[in-house]
Every structure is written in structure tokens, then in C-alpha cells.
Amino acid sequence: MDKRNKKQQIEMIGDERVQNYYIRIEVPEGEVKNILDELAQAQNKIYECYNRLEDLGVSL
Secondary structure, three states: OHHHHHHHHHHHHHHHHOOOOOOOOOOOOOOOHHHHHHHHHHHHHHHHHHHHHHHHHOOO
């Protein structure tokens, strides 16, 4: 077995092992929803800005 094949096998074994792990975290109640809401607002603002630029004739 050459080094390349050995490396590929090690990577495959590593991938199998990673699939067996899980993580559990605790966050303050409502914090994830607050973050997702802020991201949605930011995304909407970005779309508004792109639309304004398009209205001005700016090509992106």
C-alpha cells in the first residue's frame, strides 16, 4: 500500500468516527430565536439596499 492509499483510508476512518459524535449545548431561553430574528432583519435590510442600488442603475 502506498502512502496515498493509506492517507485516504485514514481520512475515511476519521469520517466514520466523526459521524458517531454529537454535541449538546445549553443556551438561555429565547436566545437562538433572537439571533435568528436579527439575522432575518439584517438579510431584509441587505435586500432593500441591493434593490435601491439596482433602482439607481448600479449593476452588481
